[in-house]
Amino acid sequence: MWTEIKPQQQAKWPDGVRLPIIISVHHQSEEAAYVFEDGQVDPFDYGERQYGGRRGAWRLLEIMTKHDVRGTWIVCGATLEKYPAISRAAKAAGHSFAGHTYEHEMMCNYPAKEELRLIRKTVSVFEDLLGEHLRGWRTCFASHNTIDILLEHFDFEWDASMWNDDLPYVIEGHGRRLLEIPFSSYSDAAIAVLITKPFPPSPFCTWSTNTPRFIWNTLKAQFDALYARGATKPVLMPLTVHDFIVGRPSRCKILDDFIAYAKQHEGVVFTTHDEAGAWWWKNYAREPTTPSAVLETS
Amino acid sequence: MLNDDFACLFDCAGDQLIEIPFTTSTADKTFIGYPYPMKGGPDGLLDVWDCEFEALYREGESGARFMILSIQTWATGRPAPLRTLQQFIERLKQYNDVRFARCSEIAAWCDDAAKN
Numbered sequence: 001m002w003t004e005i006k007p008q009q010q011a012k013w014p015d016g017v018r019l020p021i022i023i024s025v026h027h028q029s030e031e032a033a034y035v036f037e038d039g040q041v042d043p044f045d046y047g048e049r050q051y052g053g054r055r056g057a058w059r060l061l062e063i064m065t066k067h068d069v070r071g072t073w074i075v076c077g078a079t080l081e082k083y084p085a086i087s088r089a090a091k092a093a094g095h096s097f098a099g100h101t102y103e104h105e106m107m108c109n110y111p112a113k114e115e116l117r118l119i120r121k122t123v124s125v126f127e128d129l130l131g132e133h134l135r136g137w138r139t140c141f142a143s144h145n146t147i148d149i150l151l152e153h154f155d156f157e158w159d160a161s162m163w164n165d166d167l168p169y170v171i172e173g174h175g176r177r178l179l180e181i182p183f184s185s186y187s188d189a190a191i192a193v194l195i196t197k198p199f200p201p202s203p204f205c206t207w208s209t210n211t212p213r214f215i216w217n218t219l220k221a222q223f224d225a226l227y228a229r230g231a232t233k234p235v236l237m238p239l240t241v242h243d244f245i246v247g248r249p250s251r252c253k254i255l256d257d258f259i260a261y262a263k264q265h266e267g268v269v270f271t272t273h274d275e276a277g278a279w280w281w282k283n284y285a286r287e288p289t290t291p292s293a294v295l296e297t298s
Numbered sequence: 299m300l301n302d303d304f305a306c307l308f309d310c311a312g313d314q315l316i317e318i319p320f321t322t323s324t325a326d327k328t329f330i331g332y333p334y335p336m337k338g339g340p341d342g343l344l345d346v347w348d349c350e351f352e353a354l355y356r357e358g359e360s361g362a363r364f365m366i367l368s369i370q371t372w373a374t375g376r377p378a379p380l381r382t383l384q385q386f387i388e389r390l391k392q393y394n395d396v397r398f399a400r401c402s403e404i405a406a407w408c409d410d411a412a413k414n
């Protein structure tokens with residue numbers, strides 16, 4: 001059991017930060033490839049996605065390096081095992097990390113015990129291969145148990161799996177507090193691809209795409225609105241990019257242009273969940289204040 | 299294959315095959331071909347080709363790159379998108395360091411590069 005702490009209306013970012021932008025690089029490569037009814041993986045979809053680990057993730061890192069910005073790499077355990085070099089390069093360049101389940105399992109389809117096992121497995125892959133003790137988590141499609149599991153069994157400082165708000169908020173339960181840093185599909189540059197029924201994309205068909213101009217318009221509208229609002233209110237722009245989608249040249253060009261555009265604005269800061277989380281925590285006590293919350297057990 | 303943007307050499311027990319991958323991200327049918335979603339029409343098609351070209355051309359300063367376009371006779375072959383293709387090619391021809399190549403030429407280049 002857990003509760004949300006009522007948002008602190010005076011909560012704010014540090015002085016000089018008007019609009020933090022958190023780029024989440026979803027590095028999941030072929031983990032969610034379509035599987036046919038006979039259990040064979042769809043080779044077309046597999047290849048389309050495998051591009052992410054082989055090329056796309058590198059291109060994304062290159063562009064972020066070119067602009068001297070950092071973000072959070074949201075990586076599946078199995079992807080880290082298959083392509084450790086890219087995560088090591090991202091770590092060396094100062095990026096943050098979060099786990100993204102082991103083989104991109106959609107957790108809403110798994111019982112709590114299995115979800116716990118898969119999170120543990122992913123956490124240990126990060127420790128073994130990257131020497132990284134994860135502070136953050138982004139599940140693939142949260143289950144009703146996800147938050148309880150994160151609070152009860154792990155020491156994650158933040159979760160970034162929810163789509164239900166614009167700003168971070170504090171969750172309390174199992175004797176501790178966790179920061180939820182929500183995101184949104186509207187500033188997901190993966191809006192480049194149209195998700196058609198059935199999902200995952202149908203066999204023999206690959207992703208249908210929107211034009212680069214469409215992605216540009218979507219990101220710019222999101223940015224302009226948030227930047228204007230940021231003059232008087234705290235705002236946050238989550239920006240999600242998938243290695244196999246936005247890692248393609250035509251779409252990466254839009255990310256490249258977008259970062260350049262955003263950087264021209266004073267008070268725009270490209271940051272990570274770790275850093276933005278630490279900023280937001282300054283508005284709240286890290287420890288539970290109510291004794292009942294401390295006593296709560298599962 | 300769709301999993302890369304550069305050619306690679308498969309070595310299968312003495313026999314060799316050069317894989318030249320392609321991409322669906324610039325595929326004409328998505329933008330202009332019925333019954334696909336036809337996002338953007340001929341302008342959308344030109345937009346994605348331009349962006350793809352600019353990104354790869356820039357990357358070509360520091361390493362070998364190629365751009366592959368797959369176009370369908372029944373899609374780009376129609377008058378409006380055909381005009382888009384014509385304009386795109388004319389623009390590319392203004393660059394003296396852009397070459398139009400056949401897959402066999404890319405394969406020969408890859409074969410050479412693998413030997414050296």
Ligand SMILES: [Zn+2]
Nearest residue numbers: 026028100140
């Ligand atoms: Zn994912």
